[in-house]
Structures are given as C-alpha cells and as structure tokens.
Amino acid sequence: MKDKVKDAYESSKNIYDDVLTQGNIFSQLYIKLFWSGTDDNVIAQKVLSYIPDDFKGRLLDVPVGTAVFTKNKWISLKNAHITCLDYSQDMLEQAKNRLNEQTHIQCIQGDVGNLEMNDETFDIVLSMNGFHAFPDKMKAFQETWRVLKPGGDFIACFYIKGKSKRTDWLVKNILSKKGWFTPPFQTEEELENILEKLYQILDIHIDGSMIYFHCRKR
Numbered sequence: 001m002k003d004k005v006k007d008a009y010e011s012s013k014n015i016y017d018d019v020l021t022q023g024n025i026f027s028q029l030y031i032k033l034f035w036s037g038t039d040d041n042v043i044a045q046k047v048l049s050y051i052p053d054d055f056k057g058r059l060l061d062v063p064v065g066t067a068v069f070t071k072n073k074w075i076s077l078k079n080a081h082i083t084c085l086d087y088s089q090d091m092l093e094q095a096k097n098r099l100n101e102q103t104h105i106q107c108i109q110g111d112v113g114n115l116e117m118n119d120e121t122f123d124i125v126l127s128m129n130g131f132h133a134f135p136d137k138m139k140a141f142q143e144t145w146r147v148l149k150p151g152g153d154f155i156a157c158f159y160i161k162g163k164s165k166r167t168d169w170l171v172k173n174i175l176s177k178k179g180w181f182t183p184p185f186q187t188e189e190e191l192e193n194i195l196e197k198l199y200q201i202l203d204i205h206i207d208g209s210m211i212y213f214h215c216r217k218r
C-alpha cells in the first residue's frame, strides 16, 4: 500500500502544484466539476491562519508534500523550529528546494504512522491534505496525538465522504485506484467522534467535501 502511494506521488510530482492551486484551465475545470469549486488555496489560508504569525515553538508539518501552500508561512516564522515530513522522497525534494537555506526548517522522510520523534515534542502538528492519502489513518491519528504536547494544537484539512456524490465517485473510482487517496474515508460524524476522544475541538468547518479544523490536546 505504501509503495502504491509512493508511486502515485512520484508520477504526479510535476503536475501536483498546478492541480492543487488551480494553476491552469484544466485544473480549474477539474475542481469546478468534481469538487464543487472548493478552493484548496482558500482552505490552506484558513488553516494557516490558526497558526499565530509570531509562533515561536516547535511545529510538525505532516505531510509537507511540495510545501506549495506552507512555504511562505514557514519561512516567515523565523523563531519557530519547523519539521517537515513526507513519505514520498519525490515530493520532499521539491519541499527541500523551496525551503532551502532556512536554518529553522528541517525536511525529513518518514511515515506518519511510525514517527521517529519522542512523545510530546511539538506545540503544533499541521496536517494539510494528508489524512485522505494516509494508508493507516488510525495510526496517523495516534502518532500525531502522541508527538503533540498537552495543550498543543492539532490543525488539519482533508477530504471526508458523504458530502457530494460526484466527489465520492471520483475519490472511489479514480483517486483511490491511482493511489493519491487511500480508503477507508470518514464521514463528518465519524471524524468528529475520533477527534472528540483525543482533543477539545476549538473550530471546525466543512467546505464542499473538505473539512478543516483546529483542535487542542487535553
């Protein structure tokens, strides 16, 4: 399963940024047709706004992907210590190129389901567009919780099923078969049940088939 994910992101590494940021007419059409026009750029900005502009602590960005959405914010947080992690070496190389020469940012290859960091290492864990790709989602929930300090923030956005028949069809029949997404996917209710067991939910929103939220570890 992990090899399928790795191969999928290897093959899409050159078009990934354009699709996610709607950089050309085809990706704009794709987003309009299959994602009800939900704009990943807007969601990314909302998610990043949960992180204070003067944040000084330790932050984990998992999965960093190509850092297309996070680059500017991470570079601006000069007094923070930021760890960017991704399973795909191909995606990580692009993140490394973007974040080059930033001494407060470290890029490492790894698996969210088996993080090498000690318990309670980070003040913030950010997971942007990650959980719909992660093969073992329960391990990913456990590991991101484990490495967060008590009182630390878990901030994320990703696809949930049950909001749009067209998006669910695309995810099931194309994106999952190619390896960009990996089932099983949660509904809004299933996800909230998981989050409530682990966190205090401070803010949560749905935009089309995407959910984004800000939680705090008790």
Ligand SMILES: C[S@@+](CC[C@H](N)C(=O)[O-])C[C@H]1O[C@@H](n2cnc3c(N)ncnc32)[C@H](O)[C@@H]1O
Pocket (backbone or CB within 6 Å): 005, 006, 009, 020, 062, 063, 064, 065, 066, 067, 068, 069, 085, 086, 087, 088, 091, 110, 111, 112, 113, 127, 128, 129, 130, 133, 134, 135
């Ligand atoms: C849709 S991309 C999101 C990247 C970035 N956060 C963004 O919003 O552009 C999903 C990423 O998850 C990574 N990924 C998949 N499974 C993973 C795992 N088990 N551990 C860490 N990263 C993983 C993929 O390599 C890919 O880069």
